[in-house]
Each structure stands twice: as C-alpha cells, then as structure tokens.
Amino acid sequence: MKFGLFYLFSDFGNIPQSQVYEEVLDEIEFAESIGFDSVWLPEHHFSTYAMMGNPLTFAAAVSQRTTKMRIGTGVALLPFQHPLRIAEDAALVDSISGGRLMLGVGRGYQPPEFQGFGIPQEDSSGMFQESIEILSRALKGTKFTYSGKYWSIEEPTEIYPKPIQSPHPPFYIASVTPRSLSVAAQYGMSLIRGPQFTNLETVAAGYETYRELMGNNGYDPDVLDQPLSIRTYVAPTEDEAWEEADNAVWFYRLMATLLPGAPGRPKPMSGYENYPQDPAILAKTTVSDLKERGTAFGSPESVAEILNTYISRLNPSHLMLQMRIGGLEHEKVKRSMRLFINEVVPRLIV
Secondary structure (H helix, E strand, C coil): EEEEEEECCCCCCCCHHHHHHHHHHHHHHHHHHCCEEEEEEEECCCCCCCCCCCHHHHHHHHHCCCCCEHHHHHEEEHHHHCCHHHHHHHHHHHHCCCEEEEEECCCCCCHHHHHHHHCHHHHHHHHHHHHHHHHHHHHHCCEEEEECCEEEEEEEECCCCCCCCCCCCCEEEEEEHHHHHHHHHHHHCCCCCCCCCCCCCHHHHHHHHHHHHHCCCCHHHHHCCCEEEEEEECCCCCHHHHHCCCCHHHHHHHCCCCCCCCCCCCCCCCCCCCCCCCCCHHHHHHHHHHHHEEEECCCCHHHHHHHHHHHHHHCCCCEEEECCCCCCCCHHHHHHHHHHHHHHHHHHHC
C-alpha cells in the first residue's frame, strides 16, 4: 500500500493566498521526510474550491523540493488547452523530476469552468477522447499527425523534451461515468476513485464495471496502481478531530454551488448522469453526513477503522489523503500527517 497526499488548494480566504502555496510546499517536503510516497495536484478554475489552474506548473516546483515522492495530477482537465501543450508540460515535469510523474486526466464537470473558457460542456467527452489519443502518441516521443473534430496536427510533429518514463508517464483517469470508464479501459489507465459524489457501494459497483471493461480490452487492473481518495484528519482525540469538521462541511456546501444543476447552472447533460442530479442535497450536508461521503476524521484508532472499511471493500493499492481541508491550520495538517504515519498506518490492512 502506498500513501499519498491530495491537495485541492481550497481555502476559506482567511490567510493570504500566496501563503497557501508556501505552506503546501512546506507540508509536501515534510510529508516526504516522514514517509509519504506521493502528492497529487488538481486543476480547477475561477473558485476558491481549488485555487490551482495548472497542476503541471506546480508539479515542476514540487519536483525541485522533493527527491523521492511520485508527483501526480489529480487531474489535468483536457478540454481546457491544446493536448500538445499538456504533453510538453508533462514531459518536462517527468524529465526534471527524474521520471516521477503520474499523469491523471479528466474532462471536467463544473459549468463555470466551461463557461469561463467559452467551451460547450456537451463537447467535453469528445474533446477528452481526442486529447487522450494525442497525449498518448505525443508522449511516446515520435513524430505523428492527427486529424480529429476538435484538434488537427497536419505536419508530422514531436515534442521536446522527451519524458523519461517509457512508453510514457502512467495515465490515471478520474471518472464517475460509464463513458469515461470505457476510455480508461481502451487505454489501460488506472482509475482514481473517491466517494465524493456518491457512497461506497456506488464506487464499488463502478470499479467492478471498470474491471470488466479492462479485462475485455486485454488489461489486468490488478497490476496497475489503483488510488482511492479520502478526506482525512487525525487528531489526538476524537473530540478534537471533529471540532474541525466544519472545514469538510464547507467543502461540500461550496461544491454544491458549482455542480451541473446547481442554482443558475445548466442541468446535468448526457454523460454526467452519475453526478448528483440535485446538488441542493450537498448544500444541506451536515457533520453527521460526512462519514458516508469519504471522510475519515478522528483519533488514530477510529481513522484506521474507517480506512480499513474502505480498504477491505474497495481494495485500493494507493491512498490519496486530502489532509488540508478548507481552512484547516498548517500546523494541524502537519500534526495529522505525523499521527497518520506513526499511529494509523500500523493499524491498517495492507
């Protein structure tokens, strides 16, 4: 079992935004020093839900502050820029990190992001599939041409620098929809899972579909890295941990304003059926609801118990722990990391 950190770069706004990035870099360095295996960086736009527009830019900075940790994107949103640009940035990060990049990709789901970039959200699936094909070919380092509906590469083109990993950095996909699972199976991609929009059983059912599709395409999902994302906060006592639960409640209430079908947002379209059809439900999230939505808060003993439930049911090979949640203070995040490594990990089923 590998243990990684997942950052959203979400914050209440009660500290300077530049301080968020400084503190996160410090947390990442600290995490590597105590034994965490990876760090994952998001892409979102136009909201404090996640203040990270280009995860590969920040990944380059992380590569120079660490020596061993794998560095993942969780995830790069492919419709929002030309796939050759993404391929160039990914290859550069892989090169300067010594081959440590994990390239997680997705098609996006928040209407404000598509509206901000002037991209019809109904094109996201087609753009995503074309981007994957271009990324796969570009990162193999050879010249190629491509003709698609959304992008065309007429002259034989290759990217520089070449990535270190061969045939390319491993691909991961964030998906809660059957259509994206089919793309994952077509390219033999690892699946990033997380009970964020749905419950544990829905995530488990989706993974079984993925496994079946992978087998039909000649891939063995069990030989791939299979991450699971869980919001996690460890404190010395149960009461102290749950005193910070409002940070996670804030996360859900903000997310409820950004999903398809939120007030003033278009209804979910084809391909987004597994997202909440009524985001107002998330807006009503309470502390007691968190345990059903991929949240492990508590003492080391209780956090281990919660995580073991997810491990035994979903069988991940890699936990992506979102430990900086909302406005949780920097030193409390680092304390949580230390408690996790020293007191939670020895209790886990691994």
